[in-house]
Amino acid sequence: MLKSLQSMGSIYSTAVIRSSQPNLLLRIGANSVTPYSAAAATGSSIDGIKDIVAVASGKGGVGKSTTAVNLAVALAKKFHLKVGLLDADIYGPSIPTMMNLHAKPEVSKEMKMVPLENYGVHCMSMGFLVDEDAPIVWRGPMVMSAIEKLTRGVAWGSLDILLVDMPPGTGDTQLSISQRLKLSGALIVSTPQDIALIDARRGANMFLKVEVPVRTSFFACFI
Numbered sequence: 721m722l723k724s725l726q727s728m729g730s731i732y733s734t735a736v737i738r739s740s741q742p743n744l745l746l747r748i749g750a751n752s753v754t755p756y757s758a759a760a761a762t763g764s765s766i767d768g769i770k771d772i773v774a775v776a777s778g779k780g781g782v783g784k785s786t787t788a789v790n791l792a793v794a795l796a797k798k799f800h801l802k803v804g805l806l807d808a809d810i811y812g813p814s815i816p817t818m819m820n821l822h823a824k825p826e827v828s829k830e831m832k833m834v835p836l837e838n839y840g841v842h843c844m845s846m847g848f849l850v851d852e853d854a855p856i857v858w859r860g861p862m863v864m865s866a867i868e869k870l871t872r873g874v875a876w877g878s879l880d881i882l883l884v885d886m887p888p889g890t891g892d893t894q895l896s897i898s899q900r901l902k903l904s905g906a907l908i909v910s911t912p913q914d915i916a917l918i919d920a921r922r923g924a925n926m927f928l929k930v931e932v933p934v935r936t937s938f939f940a941c942f943i
């Protein structure tokens with residue numbers, strides 16, 4: 721992941737924030753990404769999934785989806801973990817393009833959607849369900865309902881980790897995911913500009929507001 725990010729050649733800052741439980745979730749160092757089992761704070765877990773981690777930022781366009789995709793592929797390929805990637809960006813899903821997945825999900829006997837797989841990562845996105853150019857003009861409750869279907873309405877199977885690519889901002893979707901899912905932690909992505917960092921702090925503080933105890937456990941700057 722680090723190589724992928726570095727090879728893109730611009731400056732990105734990333735802080736890993738996690739629950740205050742003693743068991744650290746992810747430590748991203750200069751040469752490695754080390755996964756740990758982690759406990760969670762609020763919400764309920766999804767059957768078969770050990771850890772759920774949100775990739776978030778208050779700011780848009782700072783590289784959340786890029787980081788989520790690179791991290792997911794690195795954890796699957798390099799660390800041989802069973803990895804899921806949920807695109808929680810209902811209005812602007814990026815995962816179908818970034819993961820090169822364009823089919824419609826099948827439905828299992830249990831009437832759950834079967835995630836699409838590429839590069840060893842099991843993916844689910846609103847983008848699989850609607851045409852690429854179709855605008856999604858929904859109010860909050862419909863978005864909540866879509867998030868519920870994209871999380872618990874999916875046959876994820878057993879996963880070591882589910883990464884959630886969050887939409888920008890600190891609105892309904894972010895709150896809903898933080899409260900409904902048992903998050904093990906969150907990866908806050910930002911660019912180094914003051915304006916971006918202000919929003920990133922807001923994003924981190926949102927996790928505190930919804931009683932996910934967080935503290936900065938690692939800060940990395942990719943140049």
Ligand SMILES: Nc1ncnc2c1ncn2[C@@H]1O[C@H](COP(=O)(O)OP(=O)(O)OP(=O)(O)O)[C@@H](O)[C@H]1O
Nearest residue numbers: 725728729730732779780781782783784785786888
């Ligand atoms: N490290 C990087 N260096 C240079 N460009 C990057 C880097 N990471 C991402 N980008 C580019 O920045 C743009 C935005 O990235 P991305 O879609 O991942 O951001 P995002 O935070 O998910 O955006 P949104 O808030 O709209 O969901 C993309 O064109 C992507 O290719």
Ligand SMILES: [Mg+2]
Nearest residue numbers: 784785809814
């Ligand atoms: Mg995105």
